[in-house]
Amino acid sequence: MKQRLAHRGAAFKVFYFIAVVLGWALLAAVIVAIWLHYYPGRGRASTAVASAVPWLLLAAIPAVIILAATRRWISTALAVILLGVGIWTQAPLLIASDAPAGERITVVTSNVTLGEADVDDVVAEVKSSGADLLTVQEITPQALARFEQTELRSMLPYEFVVPGNGGVGTGIFSRFPLRNTAQLNGFALNNLRAEVDLPGAPTTTVYAVHPIPPYPYDPDRWVGEMKRLRQTIHSTTADRVIVSGDLNATWDHAQYRALLENGFRDATEQSGGMWKMTYPADRTFPPVIAIDHVISREFVAADLNTFGIGDSDHRGLVVSLVPAGG
Incomplete structure (x- = not known):
């Protein structure tokens, strides 16, 4: 040298x-x-x-x-x-799984940012995608009232919503009747569960989730909630499960990948969707991290895309699921 x-x-x-x-x-x-x-x-x-x-x-x-x-x-x-x-x-x-033949079930998830986002953009995506399920995070009573003034009710007439201020609220809207609804214990924000009979997937358990973010809060709380979420979904007795929402975690967080055990798979992983960045969506530059997810058990994600929501700091996610063996 x-x-x-x-x-x-x-x-x-x-x-x-x-x-x-x-x-x-x-x-x-x-x-x-x-x-x-x-x-x-x-x-x-x-x-x-x-x-x-x-x-x-x-x-x-x-x-x-x-x-x-x-x-x-x-x-x-x-x-x-x-x-x-x-x-x-x-x-x-990067490598897509082969989706079986069968009827597709479309899931949309959106964070409406303290209830201030344009709900019409969410409803438009529900309509254009023919969504069967919609999960909403940070839904306030005022945002819920705005949703109810749209045509959402005619498309997804069944709902389980626990609204709240300060980013607490969460909701599930469904094309099919919901039952056995419950709010999960031990979470700072509202995390919900319901059962629904979907085409080709009867007795599916649906979770609308929003663990507390590691910033600006104590990251130990986030670690604890991710562990609790893992225990909750893995203890679900139903074979078919859909978990949808803002998980405040990316593929590269080990705590997130710990969810992907016991038969659970990430929709991005199954669809070969690469990196679908969703946050932050309210800057002059495009989103740089992917913290909004749909994961499931006994389903295969055939397609995954994001969509814009006015005045939200998240992009929404729309996922097509096919029941495994369907």
């Missing part, structure tokens, strides 16, 4: 040094990203940075290029290995 640089000028040596340091810094970012993907962080910093794992993993590409250009071969090999590991962590989101 010293011999290769000996005949070079001072400016080149400085540039070379900066390039190597930059390559190592990018490599360090990838190592942190992979670690955060697997590590069930509990602190505010770790939970926040885990949301950015897909973006941090991209650092592996310039790291490989820079380290190869500077002939740091051991570091280059390490960067290539880490690039492969990074791709492995995201691969489930």
Whole structure:
């Protein structure tokens, strides 16, 4: 190395040094990203940075290029290995499952941001998608009244809604009758459960969920609620389950992937939808993280898309599910 640089000028040596340091810094970012993907962080910093794992993993590409250009071969090999590991962590989101033949059930979920979002945009998506189920987070009494002034009631005439101010409220709207409705205990925000007979999927349990966010609240509360949510849905006796809402967690949070056991699958994972970013949706730049989800058991997601909601800081999610074996 010293011999290769000996005949070079001072400016080149400085540039070379900066390039190597930059390559190592990018490599360090990838190592942190992979670690955060697997590590069930509990602190505010770790939970926040885990949301950015897909973006941090991209650092592996310039790291490989820079380290190869500077002939740091051991570091280059390490960067290539880490690039492969990074791709492995995201691969489930890139490969679609084969959806069985059968009638599709459409689920829409939307966060209406303290009840201030444009409910007409949500209703328009329900209508255009032919939704069978709608879950709404942060629904206030005023927002519920605005929903009831639209044609939503004619499309989804059955509802179980526990509205509230300050982002507490949650609701389930259904094309088919709901029964055995209940509000879940142990959550700061309203999390709901109901049973419904869907086409090809009788006695389906539906959860409309909204765990407390790890920021600006104590992240330990978020960790506790994610654990409680896992225990709740995994103890469901029904074979078919749909969990829909703003989970305040991404694919790269280990606590979120812990939900995806006991037969549960993420709709993005099943549909091969890659990264459907939903938050924040009220900035000058596009959403950068995906915290709104539909997960299910004994269903296969055939399609997943997002849609805009005026005055909401979330994009909505619309998912087509097919009953497994349907």
